[in-house]
Amino acid sequence: MNIVEISGGYKYQRNLCDSVINYTIKKLLPRLRTLEINVELTNIPDDATGYCMIGDNNREFYIEIDKKLNLKDMVLTICHEMVHVKQYARNEKAIESEACRLEPKLALECWENNII
Numbered sequence: 001m002n003i004v005e006i007s008g009g010y011k012y013q014r015n016l017c018d019s020v021i022n023y024t025i026k027k028l029l030p031r032l033r034t035l036e037i038n039v040e041l042t043n044i045p046d047d048a049t050g051y052c053m054i055g056d057n058n059r060e061f062y063i064e065i066d067k068k069l070n071l072k073d074m075v076l077t078i079c080h081e082m083v084h085v086k087q088y089a090r091n092e093k094a095i096e097s098e099a100c101r102l103e104p105k106l107a108l109e110c111w112e113n114n115i116i
């Protein structure tokens with residue numbers, strides 16, 4: 001089973017994060033069962049809204065999301081970082097344009113499918 005651990009932020013933000021991550025795993029990496037994704041809802045001081053870092057191997061990831069974001073931007077940012085998870089997990093290059101292109105599409109799907 002994939003493991004999603006979320007820390008920091010408020011409970012509703014952690015719940016939102018969990019729903020969006022589980023949805024995007026299903027959409028982007030439907031066959032993977034051994035992912036371990038650690039998310040920290042934290043205070044990001046610079047202009048970035050989130051980060052995605054690969055852990056010891058390409059099944060382990062560390063994501064940081066700015067907890068000051070509003071609901072819409074938080075969903076967009078999580079979707080964006082999950083595209084990078086997909087890229088690393090599939091040994092693709094971390095292409096920013098793909099993440100930016102898929103981010104609004106995935107976020108809209110989250111709303112349309114009532115997962116948030």
Ligand SMILES: [Zn+2]
Pocket residue numbers: 080084096099
């Ligand atoms: Zn990016």
